[in-house]
Amino acid sequence: MTQDRQASGSAPIVHLSKLNKHYGELHVLKDIDLTVTPGEVVVIIGASGSGKSTLIRCVNGLEEFQQGELEVDGNTLLPNGKATKALQKIRTEVGMVFQQFNLFPHLSVLDNVVLAPMKVRGWDRDRAEATAQRLLARVGIGDQAGKYPSQLSGGQQQRVALARALAMEPRLMLFDEPTSALDPEMIGEVLDAMRELANEGMTMMIVTHEMGFAREVADRVIFIDKGRIAEQGRPEQIFDSPQQAPTRSFLSRVLKH
């Protein structure tokens, strides 16, 4: 499953150059240069507060940046939150799964999934529901479509969130620590669904602490340290022979247990 999709030579779907983000005094992202090609699975690792979540939240404009350039699927985002039209287009083509699931608690599972395709893509209910049912079945919750999110386990909720994002037929999926809020026994079911998605060729940017999963699924692992890309490469390269001291120190801390 680790065929080299990076080298495919197709036009990048995500391109960041010299991206800088500040929260007031805090310099969160420093000169980030990053290119993701279609079909590639990029896993971003790093300590808490290193800026890895902020990085992927910049990609769909949930965070603004102050300097640099960001291009997603041919749409350019400018510093300081300008270009709303491009932003809207990017968000339509980029799906996101959040740490806290963020399902809509007032809507049934089915309505969670059909909302955006109907309101944004303009699909009629029949088409949206057919797609939703297919996606829910695919992530193993086809029989729960009438329930409300609060009636589901955390693992089921996160799989609904995945189906909800996929219903928009995104060209790129962002995952912001998708298993960090789950009970240990539910992590596997969510990772399985993500693994399947990766095998189907979805372009994915994943922030996670699941190193075993990263090693198995990633085409490329990026290690972020204090807002800077400290090291990147193929998973076996990063996990087995890290070149940088911060990478070695981080991995020795997280891989010990």
Next chain:
Amino acid sequence: MDVTFQFNWQAAFASLPHLVAGIPYTLLISFGGLAIGFFIGILVGLLRISRTAWLRWPAIIYIEIFRGTPVLVQVLFIFYGLPQLLGGPINALVAGIAAIAVNSGAYISEIVRGGVQSIERGQSEAGLSLGLSRGQAFRYVIWPQAFRRMIPPLGNQGIISIKDTSLFSVIGVGELVRQGQIYIATTFTALEVYLMVALLYLVITLSLSLALRLLERKGLVGQ
């Protein structure tokens, strides 16, 4: 002093038909005013949380003025004061409805603001990340959840406004208290009549409480 007074149940019940004539006015002023106040509240409440200062400030000023002055003064101003500006009299019923509207509108603005701001940031982020516009995310994701949380404080405000209408006897509108005063003027049965007036207010407010409780229970699905 020899206290020989006895509560006269007959007088109390005899007053009821007269008092009941005030209920339509009480209900019309309260619910008419609250309905308009609700729209004012949504509008001003949303302006209040706008990120644009020149939209936010008028809302803040509105809220501070109408929340910070007594509703009695507001109705006196509208009924006696405004005609001097407008050059013509204002109907007492209209003045009462207007006073409840502007007053409850100020409080409801804060209820709307609190309700909307209580919805976790992740909800609008999830909506936006799916490609919904800000307006769509508000309408389909934020507002339905915020409204559910607003029901208990809205019920509270409804009950307060219903009771506030009792002050409007001063402008001569024929609501419950006014009917009581008129009846007492000829029968001198203040104890009995005011007890009946109080009971009638209770019937109205308890009905509202009950209705809201049912609405809330219905709204609990999916939370």
